[in-house]
Amino acid sequence: MTPSRRLHAAGHPEPRRRSLIRHRRSTTWLAALAAGGLALAAAARAQSEGGSPAARVAVEGPVVGGGAAVGGEAAVGGAAARGEAAPGGAAGTRAFTGIVAVLRHPRCLNCHTTTAFPRQGDDRHPHVNLVRRGPDDRGVPGQRCGTCHQAENNPASGVPGKPDWHLAPLAMGWEGLSDAQLCRALKDPRRNGGRDLRALAEHLERDPLVAYGWDPGAGRQPVPIPREELAMLMAAWAGAGAPCPSAGTAAE
């Protein structure tokens, strides 16, 4: 029996919706991967020279928006995905636009919050049951994430699940960040769990909890591009030196 229809919690203002990015399949992803692989090393070197960390955004209270990605076609597929070199890192920037659209998708952003609580639903309302992050990102004493979320999605209750369900640490909070800020946060080992680009790609491509984004259970929109395509974008981005946009869209 399907869980009852989710309505956004009474009283919570509904965030403005942004149209989801449309995805396009590229048939030359292999070429892009190859190019990306070579570029990863170069990019890692570039990253180790560091950049200024984006100011950590601590947002009190409900954050409106920061929802689904900016509409636009250029981000996914296109030149970067075809592995074509583009002048001045534009390919990398385009790839990043595709990546950031995923990062801002509710399935990701709902746990990459900058607040003491997760969000849920495609409308990103604050998680029901007064759920809080707790001291270890796994809920508070008496109401741990694992109180309800188990190792697999539960069709009986409608509660999604993956092993060790928990929030991304605050340092990995992405709400309210502009593209530029998000890019820098993503690459900064002080904020991304000490990951280099390869480990970052690994996280996005293989982490079992991240897999939830593509297998969220009934009533939830999955991340709109396949995980393999995200991997391809990561490779393209890394291959282009993991460039960050200079300013870019503010995420509300």
Next chain:
Amino acid sequence: MPELRVNGKLHGVEADAGTPLLWVLREHLGLTGTKFGCGIARCGACTVHVDGEAVRSCSFPLAAAAGREITTIEGLSADRSHPLQRAWIAEQVPQCGYCQSGMLMTAAALLRARPRPSDEEIDFAMTNLCRCGTYARVRRAIRRASGQAAAPEVKRG
């Protein structure tokens, strides 16, 4: 036949692996103290302990229970002697009582992690729903069981 360890005893259970632990407890083991309230992990009436942690058993499949220690309200004590049960009686907490098994199990998990919980910790741990509205007494009883004075502070400013 899969085995389930509940309240210190081993039980053989013949049920589909996806059966919620809630219904295994109630119907296969006859432990009806754990209650069905919503089926979507919202109300907490189904709360039990799995390896000492609070779990909403309507959302916990039988398959996941293998090899774990399950404790239900029947196993909280043999004789109503758990400090929370004593406090619940002293403060006369229950009204209809249907939510109270889950309420007690959540409170017990809280006290295990936080022997002297603050009001804030109580607020955000005790999200079990009580239709009769026994919340003020639940709070007092938790504070009593944890050796704290009765009344919470309500900031007037």
Next chain:
Amino acid sequence: MTVSSSTPLSPASPAAGPADGGLSRRAFLKSSAIAGGGLLLGYTLPAAAASLAGAAGISPAPGELALTPWVRVTPDNVVTIILSQAEIGQGISTTLPAILADELGADWAAVKLETAPYAVAYRNPQRQWMFTGNSESVQAFYDLMRQMGAAAREMLVQAAAGRWGVAPAACRTENGAVVHAASGRRLTFGEVAAAASQLPVPPSPRLKPESELRLVGRSLPRIDIPEKVDGTARFGIDMRLPGMLVAAVRTAPTLAGRLRRVDPEPAAGMPGVHAVVPLDNGVAVVADTYWQARTALGTLRPEFEPGPDRDLASAGVLAEYRRALENGPWSRAVEVGDLAAVAERAAGATVTADYASPFLAHATMEPMNCIVSLTAEGCDVWAPTQGQELAFFALKQAFGLRDEQVRVNRAPYAGGGFGRRLLPDFILQAALVSKAAGRPVKVIWDREEDIRRDHFRPATMVRLTAELGAGGLPLTLAARVVSPTILLPVFPTIEPMLRDKGIDPSALEGMMETIYDLPRRRVDFHLLKTPIPTSVMRTTGYGPNVFALESFVDELAGAAKSDPYHYRRRLLAKNPRALRLLDRAAVLGGWGKPLPRGHGRGLAVTEAFGTLLAQVVEVAVREPEVRVLRVISVLDCGRALDPGIATSNVEGGVIFGLSYCKSEITFAGGAVVQGNYDSYELPYLAEAPELVTEIQAGGGKLGGIGETSPVTVPPALVNAIAAASGRRLRELPLSRHGLRFGVVRPPKGKGYA
């Protein structure tokens, strides 16, 4: 409902019952021994199971009044008191037996309780109907409990006195024994029960003076609480019968939907499945366990006719209410004084306002469920019910059964009632399933069925109009109330009143009388016809009507440039009892003391269910959040038979009243929109205010307690919000205004804030 026994609500009853409270009328009780020589007042009841077979068929002998088996004493000195009223959380399973035990002189610590089956003997003596509701169990049964206790006491005393050769007057009872003070001799009830059971039941037993009562008036530890902290309390959903199967049900998505067809094939072969039972508006699957039934049910693809009203939606429904509010037609329910002949009219000082309360769901924590065994021989029911008698008659009628073929038993506990369990709908459904399956069946509704097949507390719209005099006080008050019926589904005998007068008395409670000095009043009622199933819910008509009235009094105070408390003082000048309560609430609530910006206090005072009540609510508003910081409740229920239980009812009622401001039931496409606690949210502990509760005994008649405090919470809350923010909310819930409850103590700690 009004308390007086002259109410037209008493249904026709097949057997004569006591016409008034006179002791002599209740005189004729039979006593008989049970196996083992115990004393049973009324019947032979050897065992609960057998009693089920006989009780419904037991009728009073000619000249006798209701036979009432209320007390049993066994040779091992166990006193068992039979409980007629449903324990739904209100604590009646402690209070009524305590009254009897007190009068009897039993050892309260050793008393056992047993649930009465449906029988004429257990009817509410004022209504001649067996039910639990309307906050009137204590009022209705107080005298009877004392009489039953006194009668048993006198029989036991007489038996002991006979054995000792002393005068009964020289003996008394205490703690389960008969004592002869002069010689110090003692015999336990158990030791004399056999002899006592041979004695005639005294027709007019002497009641103890109040001063000798030891339990009544004290806060007793509730008899049901220990079982409710260790999982042993049995609710309806926990009961089990040998050979019983379990059923899960799915009914049509639309309110009026009908089953067109269902192919049972996908479910038929699934594990544990015994039957697929089509119903007129849905389908049930019967299996060995609930989860098997539910899983199999999920494989079916029933086709439904949406039925009429497939376009029913909240906007349209509320538009009908508004049309009725404007145009009527009206039935005049109250006319006091001559509104036209007002001496001094202050020009332009007419205040009018419309108030709206929403559709609400009972949403008892234990969803609807029951066990029915319906065979050619008869029908046996075990249900967490509040309405045994209605169920009895409904089953008889539905299945063409005789009185002695129907046995309705109440499960020991119900996980909340709030009036929902007065209705027999889920019992009739289970009977159909049992009949089709040929086995006893326990039907369990999941939460979605429970909410969508509720009989809702209906929306109400009220228009109030007052003309203010020069002093700012109302010279006249005219009320228009638009509501569907709430009483008809639970008391079918009021149908003539609805039909002929167009009035539902329960929907008008709170409007019929007033505590205020309002000598010129008029109340008009429009009985709205709606296909939405409606029924009574905790607070009955008092809830929506007092919401309107107490909000309006604040608005009148505003128009008169007066503080709401002082304004009410003037309105209560002729009601010292209410004035005292109001003053006390104001003191406890700190009325008038300065508050920080964004904070506010609101007041409400009323009389409901025979109890006077004043409440102060303190809030902090920072939109969209409303934090309810404190609620002060001061009640005068005439006499608090158990102050602790009264207090807990009031405390819990405050949270229940807040739930009336948090969520509502809406409709779209002919269906209920909400389905579970995700879409019909209840208050959290973290949102719960600090509570200060004072029960006063004003010495008047016994007032009801169970439904009282939720009545004043909504108006006191909106009055507080108005004080805090300047926003006057004339409709509920808060979400209609973009507001919501906030956590009272904003978190500060790491990981919390």
